[in-house]
Each structure stands twice: as structure tokens, then as C-alpha cells.
Amino acid sequence: MSDGENIIKIDIDEEMRSAYIDYSMSVIVSRALPDVRDGLKPVHRRVLYGMQDLGVYSNRPYKKSARIVGDVLGKYHPHGDSSVYDTMVRMAQPWSLRYPMVDGQGNFGSVDGDSPAAMRYTESRLQKIAEELLADLDKETVDFSLNFDDSLEEPTVLPTKVPNLLVNGASGIAVGMATNMPPHNLSECVDGITAYIDNREIDVEGLMEFIKAPDFPTGGVIYGYEGVKEAFETGKGRVIMRGKAIIEEIREGKEAIIVTEIPYQVNKADMIKKTADLVNEGKIAGISDIRDESDRNGMRVVYELKRDSIPNVVLNKLFKYTALQSSFPVNNIALVKGRPEVLNLKDMIIHFVDHRHEVVVRRTKYELRKAEERAHILEGLIIASDNIDEVIKLIRASKSPDEAREKLIARFDLSEIQARAIVEMRLRQLTGLEQDKLRAEYEDLMLKIADLKDILANEDRRMSIIKEELAYIKDKYGDERRSKIEYSANEMRIEDLIPDKEVVITISHAGYIKRTPLDEYRVQSRGGVGAKGSATRDKDFLEHLFVATNHNWLLIFTEKGKCFWMRIFEVPEGAKNAKGRALQNLINIEQDDSIKAFINVQDIKDEDYIQDKYIVMATKKGVIKKTKLEAYSRPRTNGINAIGIREGDELLEAKLTNGSNEIMLALKSGKAIRFNEEKVRFMGRTASGVRGITLADDNDEVVGMIAVENEEANVLVVSSNGYGKRSEVSDYRITNRGGKGVKTINVTDKTGTLIAMKNVCDDDDLMIITRKGITIRMHIDALRVMGRATQGVKLISLRGGDEIAAVAKVYRDREEEDEVELDEDGNPIITDQINDSEEE
Structure with missing residues (x-):
């Protein structure tokens, strides 16, 4: 160790921590984040101030960029020249800034990513709007601080009349945080700020009526509004942009x-x-x-x-x-009083208005002081002009200017400043015309002083001045919005990639589902032979078949009262004779839950459609519930609660209605009720519902529900011992909901209890499965229509105590077709394979 040296031991952990904190704070405050007041980082502020210092205004000749960069480097910004020039270049690019601050001449790059020419080849000057950021800088409106070598002063913030942070945005990566603020339209921002000044209680939603969304310099389309709304409300969000x-x-x-x-x-x-x-x-x-x-x-x-x-x-x-579609991750972080804060739309407006208010106050105080100083001098000059002969005599008799000043002060009770002004007064000010000018100027000054004092005493006047200056900025620099807003979509939709073609959806009794192009069902010419519709597993059969389009929705209801969604195009595609995929494997259904109903819905995003349609549900304990389809228009992967199921109950059926259908419910005890759907008021999604029918006893339960649109269809009921019958809908009188109902089948020991009710027509088939696994299929038109209270006819002979386990209405599946009808264009009309496009 050399003489005079001293080694101090320090904790490296502490030293690293304190050094890193100092570095990170320097980056945050002095480099990467903009000030909330003028929206500028130090380098941007120094470039603009340096250009003003050089006098390269918008109405002056261009100066070499290298000259400007050198001046900024030498006086204010002790970093690499590329940091300053890159900043200047970006401030001159109309595709980078919504309202460019620098007027560049020469090659300043391109939207294709081409590099700008070197600074020795380009020239620059201030844009007119940039001068509005620097306006009143000489009126003590903002604080100044010493530059890096304490030789000069530079402004800590600009007085800006333009809400620059909003209109041009900002981006920067600091230490442990980053900012990414989108640009907005100047006219909209001025309208929003004016609205805030008029009503300080206005919320973000109210401001969004004026400031609709970001407005990007390259235009494009803002696709979806959720991200915009979130960004405005919280300061963070994701704005989807499209070309x-x-x-x-x-x-x-x-x-x-x-x-x-x-x-x-x-x-x-x-x-x-x-x-x-x-x-x-x-x-x-x-x-x-x-x-x-x-x-x-x-x-x-x-x-x-x-x-x-x-x-x-x-x-x-x-x-x-x-x-062609990308996203802008909004992260509104700016420096507020030197500390980084996340800001929503209203926060940014509040801070800008507060800054402008402070600027107006400081400017007014400065102008008041200058006016009072000038008035003070004018008072002395007026005294001198009123006593001009005596003043001249006094000055001529003095040996020096100092003696003259002292004599004037003593004689006319003047201040040092007034006396100096009189001594330095020119002879031409002694003319009568000049004396009149002095008095006129003094009177004007006194009016101005009174006005300035009124401004300082009246906050409403100060706010009015801010609004007037903003209106001037809007009138001079405001323009039309460039980025169009598409409110309809909130995210990129996969269905936009899939043609909206018609398909056939088939669901088997065991829950296997598939999607087949409708073209596969348009088969054969007149008199041709039909094809097998589907291959099913043992003891399984097709229970549901309907025509839909790829963009339709399939609503799936379970016995626990949950609702799941599938887009039709998400249903696995399969050939006409394929078995399909198990529906249980396609949705997140619980192990102890089972699927009870399917509904095909055109579009859950169409406001008119979802407001006009209803879902009507029935449970085994006789509860019925009606809910607007709109309540089911927000899909979730894990499903939602469609109905509140009470203990010991379960969902039996769900139907899509138009609000004016008739509902029929049938009981195990053999009773059925028919009532208008209007008797059931619609309620919220999680509600349990109201009584639809009164059960005969604790062992009784609902076995079926049908929604009747017209009376042409028949009512089919089947009992557990194999009896059934077909009746007219009109046989069941219309009553109020909640009643006990009327007899629909004469229940005896011979017939057994009622197990099913379906609405059918002649073209349907009926599938019956017994508990021992025996199945029988019959044509509905083989059953004659009979009275409501009769016992019915035997549909299947049961042996050895066997009972019917399930009854399903299925579409008519003929191995050999009759003549295929053709439409006007010569295309076959689908009647036999596809006879029901509803959600049965």
C-alpha cells in the first residue's frame, strides 16, 4: 500500500444493493419514463429546448441536424450522439408520432424500417406544434435546474399547451418497469379535458364519450373495445390493431x-x-x-x-x-412528482390540467410583476413630465447622475428605480405627444393589473383561460381520427377462418356426436336408393339430428343444472356412417353429472336474437324456469350454472322458445298440464324457478316437458309396462301453471306409471329400450290418435318383470328411400334423413 492510501472495508452486498438502486432510480427518473405533465423524457425535452435555444423555429431556415445534436450534447445531454439523433429522427417521423415535433428535411427513414441518413446529411427545425410546448417558457412558468456541469440552466418540464402525453404517447424500458402509452386524437383529447374542467366528478366512462380510443399515426382498425376500456379504466390493457x-x-x-x-x-x-x-x-x-x-x-x-x-x-x-393484426400492450406508467405511477385516463387529464393551472398562475404572477414594475416606472416618468422644468433644472445643477438621482428622490419622493428612469429619460419623451402616450400606457397597465389580479383571485377564470387555450390548440392543430374503431368484436375469432356452411349434427342416445357436411345427405337422383345414416355402437341409436351452420352454437344442459357451450365447428367432423366422439370427452363435465338436453342456437352474440329467445327448463320435482337466452351468451370453458337445483331434484329438460309457446309437463302419476309460457316470468340465470305442476305425492315426479308452437303435432305418452298412445294437443285444456293437471293416461297396475311424454308427428320414429336391453323401433304413423284419458295400446310385450327404461323420438331412418323430391333448381329436398331442424 502506497503512502497516503487507505483501504476501507465495505460489505459488498450492501454496496451492490445501494449502487443498483441508485442506478435504477437514475434510469427511471432521468432516462426511461416520461413526465406526466409534458409527456417528455429528458432527452426529448433537451432536444426541443436546444432547438429553441438555437432559434430553429418553424418559420426559420433549417439547420444541419449535426449542429443541433452537437449543441444538445455540449450543453444539456452528456450521452452518446446516437441517443440524441435517434430521438430527433423519431420525433420527425409521421408514422412514429401522431403529431411530429420536428420538421425534418432529408432521409429520416421509412415505415419499412430503412435507416435514416447520417446527421451530417439531414436538416431539421421545430414543427409549429412543438413551439406550443415551449410557449411561455421565458415567463417563469416552470422550474429550471443546472445542467450536468452547472454552467447553464435547463427546464425540468415544459409549460406545454398541448396534452402531449395523451396525444403522442410514450414508450420506454426502465429498471423493473416499462411504459407503453398509446397516442390519441388531439381534438378528442381537448374535448375530454374540457369536459373534465366543466365537471370534475366525471368518471372514466364519461370521458370515454369524448376520447373514444387510441388514435394511431398509421391509422388501421382498433378491433374490439374491451382492451381499450380496460386500459382507460386501469392504465393497463391490450388494444388489438388490424390493418x-x-x-x-x-x-x-x-x-x-x-x-x-x-x-x-x-x-x-x-x-x-x-x-x-x-x-x-x-x-x-x-x-x-x-x-x-x-x-x-x-x-x-x-x-x-x-x-x-x-x-x-x-x-x-x-x-x-x-x-396485419397485432396488439398494443398499454402500460400507462409516468413520473408524477418524480415517482413512477400507473395512470388511468382521468389521472392523466387531472395531472395535465393541474400543470396547466400552475403554468397559468405562474405566468400571471410574472406578468403582474412586470406590469407593476412598468407601472411604477411610468408613475415616476409622469411625475417628471408634470414637473419637467424643475426636473431639468435639478439635473443640470447636479455634478453626477448619482447626485441627480438622490436629489430627485428627495424632492419628489421617488424610488431608486423611478429616479434612474427619469435620469435616463430621452429628450424626445419631453414632447407633448410622448407625455400623452405615457399616460395612455399607464391607464392600460392599470386595467391589465386589475385583470391579472382578478385572474389570480378567481379559479374559474383561470380554468376558462385553460379552456380557451385548448380550444385554440384544437382549432389550429386538431384533425380527424385516423384509426377506425370496430366495437363489435372483442378478440380474434376462430370462426372467421371457417366457412359458414350447413352441416348435419347427429347425437346418439349414448352421447356420441359428430358433424357431417349437408352435401353428404344430398344423395342420388329421382328414385335412387338411400344410404345408411350412421353406424352406432351396440344398443345405441341416433336420438338427435338437426341441420345447423358451422357458426351456430350448441348449448348442452346437465342434470345438475349446468350449461356448456360448443361451437358447431368444434364438433368433430365425421362421415355419414361414422360413430362420432363421446360428448363427455369434449366438455368439462363432472364425473357424477349427465347430459340431459341440447339446444341449437343461431348466434349468442346477436343482440336482437338473444333478447327475443328464451330457455325454458323443467326439473323432476315440477319446477319450471324461464330465462332470456342473453343470460347464456357469455361462454366459459367450465360451464355456468343454468338453474339453481334444489336438494333431491335434478334438471329433466330444456327447450328454446320464442316467449309465446305453450308448455306441457307430464307426471309419473299420469297427469299432464298445459299452460301459456307467458305465465312464467323470466328470471336470472342462477334462480331456481317456480312451480310448474303440483306433484301427486312424494314419489311422484315430472317425466317429460314439451314446448308447443302449434297444435298440429301430437302428444305421445308411454307407460313403464309398455303401453302408449297418441293424442291431440287440443285435448289438453289450457290452465294456469302450478295446477295438478288433467289425466293424460289411465294409470293402472296393468299399464304401470308414466315414463315419457314427447311431441311427435307422422314422420317420426319411436325407439323404446327396456331395462333388460331389448330395443324396438316403430313408426309413429302406425299409432292411431286416440282420446286423452284412455289407457292406450300395447307398444311392446314385456316378459319376466321387464320394464321400459327409456323412450326416444328419433328421425326416420329408411334403408331404401322412396322417390327423392327435387326443388326448383333440381336439388334433392332433404325430407327423410333430415326431418327436424329443431333442438329435439
């Missing part, structure tokens, strides 16, 4: 997707290259050529399509797999 694309016929028989705007911060050249790679790899089909036809008139990217491709499907694949 603006149209489908054009470029020549006869040839269509193309034309993209004229792309999402914010997307590199156009990279997007085109990656799209071409996906086309070559076969991940995006239907595109024959990609061309970039952009020029000085605007952007134009052409995706030429193959003749057999569906334009909308290709476009949605581009949205899904390429940067």
Missing part, C-alpha cells in the same frame, strides 16, 4: 386483398416477407402473389388471390398468422 384491408377485383375473375394501412409500429417490409414465407410453407393458402405498390401517394400492399379461394377466409388467416 385496413379491402377486397378488390383487380381483373376479370381475379380478386385481391388491398392493404392501405397497417398496425402501429409494424415494419411493412418485414410483414410482407414473413407473409410470403407462410404462403410458401403452405400455412396460408389461397394467395398467388404479393406486391408492395406503395408510393408517395400512400400505402398499397396487394395480396393477389387464387381463383378458387374465399377472400374473407384468406384475409382472416392473414389477420391470425401475420402482423
